[in-house]
Amino acid sequence: MLLARVVGRVNSARRIEPLDPFRLLVVRTERAGRHYVAVDTHGAVPGELVVTTSAAAARMCERLEGIPVDLCVVAVLDDAKVPAA
Numbered sequence: 001m002l003l004a005r006v007v008g009r010v011n012s013a014r015r016i017e018p019l020d021p022f023r024l025l026v027v028r029t030e031r032a033g034r035h036y037v038a039v040d041t042h043g044a045v046p047g048e049l050v051v052t053t054s055a056a057a058a059r060m061c062e063r064l065e066g067i068p069v070d071l072c073v074v075a076v077l078d079d080a081k082v083p084a085a
Contacts, residue, residue, distance in 0.1 A: 002052045002071075003030045003080060006044045010037050018067045025073065027052060038071040039064065051075040 004027035012024065023040045027050060038052050041062055050073045053061065061072040 001074070002027075002036075002054070004028060004036070004038070004050055004052055005030060006046050006048050006050060007035070008046060016068070019069075021063075027071075027073075036071050038073050039069045040073045042073050042076050044073050044076045049077040049080055051077065 006025050007028045008026040010024040010026060025038050025040045025044060026035055027038050028035050044050050052071050053074050054071045061074060064072055
């Protein structure tokens with residue numbers, strides 16, 4: 001699981017049909033600052049802190065069973081206290 005902040009959205013003219021109901025978000029990890037694209041099943045918006053899961057666990061997220069995704073939002077956080085590295 002990764003702690004990340006939503007920094008934007010990805011718009012696509014074409015994608016596989018099962019992904020049509022979902023938004024694709026650009027998230028930046030809190031510690032490393034890397035950017036990833038995640039499937040959003042929770043309605044997260046830019047600026048919000050989210051928890052994501054990846055690989056096989058992402059394909060087990062609610063409503064994503066059997067869809068080829070690698071990263072999905074599993075929670076939108078109200079607050080998180082993360083100690084400095």
